[in-house]
Amino acid sequence: MPLSLAPGRHGGVRYQRRQEVDFVIVGSGSAGGILARELSVAGFSVVVLEQGLYRRAEDFEHHDDFATMVKTPDRALTGSLDDDPQTFRASEHEVAAKATGGPVANYARTVGGSSAHFTGNFWRLRPLDFKERSLLGDIPGTGFADWPIAYQELEPYYTKVDWEIGVSGEPGPFDPPRSRPYPLPPLPVKSSGVLFEKGCRALGLHPQAAPMAILSRNYNGRRRCYHCGFCLGFGCEFGAKSSTLFTTIPEAEATGRCEIRTGATACRVPTDDDGRVTGVAYFDSDGREHLQRARAVVLSANGAETSRLLLMSESSRFPHGLANSSGLVGKYLMFNGGSSARAVFDEPLNEFKSVQVTRIAMDFYETDPERGFYGGGGIDGRWIDFPVTFGLGGLPPDAPRWGARYKRMLGEYFNYTMDMTTHATSLPVASNNVTLDPTHKDVYGRPGIRITYRDHDDDLATMRFLRDRGAEVLEAAGARRVWKQPVRPQTSTAHLLGTCRMGDDPAASVVDRYHRAHDVPNLFICDGSSMVSSSRGQPTMTIMALAFRAGEHIARFASQGDI
Amino acid sequence: MKSRDGLTHSRRWFLGAGAAGAGGAWLALQAPVFRAAALQAREAAASGSPLASLTSHEFTELEAIAARIIPETDTPGAREAGIGRFIDQAFASFRAPDLPAARRGLSELQALVAAAGSAGEPAGADTTDPGGNNAPLFSELSQQRQDDLLSRIEGSEFFELVRWLTVVGTFALPSYGGNQDQIGWRILGFDDRHTWVPPFGAYDGETEGG
Ligand SMILES: Cc1cc2nc3c(=O)[nH]c(=O)nc-3n(C[C@H](O)[C@H](O)[C@H](O)COP(=O)(O)OP(=O)(O)OC[C@H]3O[C@@H](n4cnc5c(N)ncnc54)[C@H](O)[C@@H]3O)c2cc1C
Ligand code: SF4
Numbered sequence: 001m002p003l004s005l006a007p008g009r010h011g012g013v014r015y016q017r018r019q020e021v022d023f024v025i026v027g028s029g030s031a032g033g034i035l036a037r038e039l040s041v042a043g044f045s046v047v048v049l050e051q052g053l054y055r056r057a058e059d060f061e062h063h064d065d066f067a068t069m070v071k072t073p074d075r076a077l078t079g080s081l082d083d084d085p086q087t088f089r090a091s092e093h094e095v096a097a098k099a100t101g102g103p104v105a106n107y108a109r110t111v112g113g114s115s116a117h118f119t120g121n122f123w124r125l126r127p128l129d130f131k132e133r134s135l136l137g138d139i140p141g142t143g144f145a146d147w148p149i150a151y152q153e154l155e156p157y158y159t160k161v162d163w164e165i166g167v168s169g170e171p172g173p174f175d176p177p178r179s180r181p182y183p184l185p186p187l188p189v190k191s192s193g194v195l196f197e198k199g200c201r202a203l204g205l206h207p208q209a210a211p212m213a214i215l216s217r218n219y220n221g222r223r224r225c226y227h228c229g230f231c232l233g234f235g236c237e238f239g240a241k242s243s244t245l246f247t248t249i250p251e252a253e254a255t256g257r258c259e260i261r262t263g264a265t266a267c268r269v270p271t272d273d274d275g276r277v278t279g280v281a282y283f284d285s286d287g288r289e290h291l292q293r294a295r296a297v298v299l300s301a302n303g304a305e306t307s308r309l310l311l312m313s314e315s316s317r318f319p320h321g322l323a324n325s326s327g328l329v330g331k332y333l334m335f336n337g338g339s340s341a342r343a344v345f346d347e348p349l350n351e352f353k354s355v356q357v358t359r360i361a362m363d364f365y366e367t368d369p370e371r372g373f374y375g376g377g378g379i380d381g382r383w384i385d386f387p388v389t390f391g392l393g394g395l396p397p398d399a400p401r402w403g404a405r406y407k408r409m410l411g412e413y414f415n416y417t418m419d420m421t422t423h424a425t426s427l428p429v430a431s432n433n434v435t436l437d438p439t440h441k442d443v444y445g446r447p448g449i450r451i452t453y454r455d456h457d458d459d460l461a462t463m464r465f466l467r468d469r470g471a472e473v474l475e476a477a478g479a480r481r482v483w484k485q486p487v488r489p490q491t492s493t494a495h496l497l498g499t500c501r502m503g504d505d506p507a508a509s510v511v512d513r514y515h516r517a518h519d520v521p522n523l524f525i526c527d528g529s530s531m532v533s534s535s536r537g538q539p540t541m542t543i544m545a546l547a548f549r550a551g552e553h554i555a556r557f558a559s560q561g562d563i
Numbered sequence: 564m565k566s567r568d569g570l571t572h573s574r575r576w577f578l579g580a581g582a583a584g585a586g587g588a589w590l591a592l593q594a595p596v597f598r599a600a601a602l603q604a605r606e607a608a609a610s611g612s613p614l615a616s617l618t619s620h621e622f623t624e625l626e627a628i629a630a631r632i633i634p635e636t637d638t639p640g641a642r643e644a645g646i647g648r649f650i651d652q653a654f655a656s657f658r659a660p661d662l663p664a665a666r667r668g669l670s671e672l673q674a675l676v677a678a679a680g681s682a683g684e685p686a687g688a689d690t691t692d693p694g695g696n697n698a699p700l701f702s703e704l705s706q707q708r709q710d711d712l713l714s715r716i717e718g719s720e721f722f723e724l725v726r727w728l729t730v731v732g733t734f735a736l737p738s739y740g741g742n743q744d745q746i747g748w749r750i751l752g753f754d755d756r757h758t759w760v761p762p763f764g765a766y767d768g769e770t771e772g773g
Binding site for chain 1: 631632633634636640710713717726727729730731733734735736747748750751752753754755757758759760761763764765766767768769770
């Protein structure tokens with residue numbers, strides 16, 4: 001199905017395809033959108049290839065909870081599994097099954113990538129996340145490792161994200177050091193936040209305002225959140241969600257040096273006789289293949305798509321895929337663990353209003369050897385349903401599913417229910433990975449993404465542990481009833497992390513500490529794939545900070561002729 | 564399933580699919596077709612135009628089932644919300660592949676009606692012809708008997724399909740045709756406004772501050 005592009009929406013320059021530009025960036029998401037600005041502001045010519053459409057705030061439709069999509073009639077934000085199939089299996093001994101109930105690797109194919117529709121929980125990593133392997137020792141059977149950089153090195157870039165992307169919040173008791181306060185106060189608390197806070201305090205925990213990439217006040221020429229309530233999975237009609245779509249991408253275009261080329265699906269990164277990349281080959285929306293030539297290439301297509309592209313770019317010189325002499329491209333995929341409990345209260349919470357989350361607690365962030373397993377995370381009070389989804393599965397598991405009592409309970413629960421969700425570590429395991437599916441192909445003939453994944457037992461134990469603590473919080477908050485959702489191995493994800501990890505050792509990582517591919521001097525990779533450990537379940541603040549940092553270093557290399 | 568922020572996985576909001584095999588994620592992907600079907604449903608209902616996929620017999624029977632899934636009580640239910648037209652349009656478009664299964668399910672249900680009828684009311688029932696003229700239709704039974712029969716098929720592929728269509732149609736945007744006069748939203752207590760100001764809920768004022 002061809003994409004209907006909207007010509008004239010693009011604010012930037014248009015380059016001739018024949019013309020060699022300084023940089024081609026693949027993907028305009030959380031990382032790509034920032035790199036586009038950093039490199040174009042630094043004076044370089046940039047073409048961003050984005051497979052999705054250019055949707056703007058006015059294209060996002062309010063509260064269509066089926067669709068969670070935009071008026072543009074062609075496609076849902078997450079794309080079509082018919083056009084681009086994905087497959088899943090729990091181990092490499094299985095034949096992967098084609099996904100039908102929704103994507104396995106779930107991300108938005110649109111300008112801004114998944115930052116266009118994310119929930120906006122923006123947690124920094126803490127110093128310990130960068131050196132947990134040294135602190136805790138080896139975990140046999142995993143690729144548990146330290147990062148090549150420390151928190152202090154990333155801190156200025158976290159601050160850039162706060163101020164340039166727009167994060168609302170206030171410091172909590174366990175927060176890592178910060179060089180500047182939040183630019184915006186927290187969003188107004190919701191009843192789920194108040195009850196979460198009450199339960200936490202009763203148990204001696206330390207609730208804090210949730211840091212969110214959503215504007216609590218008008219900021220940098222953008223409008224604040226109007227609390228429409230259709231947030232998780234929706235693009236924001238007000239532009240209040242701090243997506244690259246509303247921030248760095250227009251700034252990149254305003255330089256007059258950056259083109260966002262939409263409907264452009266990258267299919268190969270070719271190399272010359274010296275083993276340097278020469279540009280990026282892509283299909284336009286009519287299925288015609290083109291090559292955009294460039295002096296250097298940056299891949300920011302996310303942890304699944306970047307791996308796919310590298311594996312598809314194999315050649316006699318790079319027989320296992322481009323930049324893959326380590327064999328680690330696509331490996332160590334991390335989903336982040338997640339689990340939840342739900343509770344119903346006596347008074348109306350009206351959780352269908354405003355953003356998903358307003359309070360979190362970080363008391364269980366660190367690994368505690370007493371628990372007997374690796375892992376930790378954060379918990380939050382929130383809401384995750386909309387009318388249709390609540391009708392389908394919002395009531396407790398023992399509730400009637402039809403009939404007069406079902407109907408009555410819907411009314412008794414819809415406005416009285418909240419969730420407690422957990423966000424947890426995933427261990428890097430080599431058998432969890434992205435590979436090319438041998439059977440299923442997309443409309444352009446590219447092999448589909450095949451994901452092989454089973455949560456490590458410690459990850460499952462962490463999910464159960466956090467869920468049980470969260471259920472205690474709901475009890476302590478005075479819930480009329482609490483029920484726990486079962487913890488099962490995950491079969492899909494919106495967090496695509498670790499598949500081209502950074503590191504100093506070319507045998508044990510794909511990119512170096514500046515995101516340059518160990519094997520290819522003019523190829524850079526920066527997105528969720530760069531992460532060495534998983535974070536505690538909210539990786540995007542870090543992905544954006546990495547992109548700001550990478551942009552600065554790549555621009556420096558380019559100016560020094562060191563690419 | 565995946566992070567609470569990452570949609571998917573056991574995220575209940577993508578669950579609820581059941582045997583009919585379609586949760587929110589699936590729906591999101593189908594939305595364009597779905598939207599077109601829904602608009603047609605509305606127009607069809609408004610103009611009294613002919614059914615798009617069902618016979619009028621099938622329409623009556625499916626609507627009767629939906630009317631027990633979300634019944635009229637002290638407030639209107641799925642039938643009043645326009646679910647019949649919604650289901651008809653669904654089978655004409657995005658759930659067309661399921662129409663044969665729905666037809667099979669309907670005749671199996673009717674066979675149950677006949678068998679139950681002959682057991683309960685031996686006089687006059689023709690047990691050799693379970694779908695025959697002598698048996699009442701499901702839609703003609705008392706609500707109690709309808710509910711008894713539906714309890715027996717709950718969990719079957721057919722029941723889950725009709726439940727899914729009924730719930731989705733009743734709680735989706737009214738523009739999709741099955742939530743007329745916001746009947747579905749009023750069942751939930753969902754208030755449809757574009758923007759909100761705090762306080763949002765009854766507990767908001769009790770904060771001690773983060
Ligand atoms: C509904 C949802 C809610 C989320 N909520 C949160 C949250 O609260 N907190 C948090 O930390 N994280 C959240 N996430 C995760 C977060 O959005 C991602 O971690 C983040 O956006 C990843 O950034 P990225 O740059 O790696 O990739 P993406 O943002 O996925 O961007 C990749 C871009 O590349 C494009 N692309 C891919 N392949 C190609 C190709 N071959 N050719 C051309 N273009 C291509 C894609 O279309 C996309 O635009 C959420 C995700 C989802 C889906
Ligand atoms: S809740 Fe606020 S940030 Fe989220 S989509 Fe609505 S207006 Fe935008």
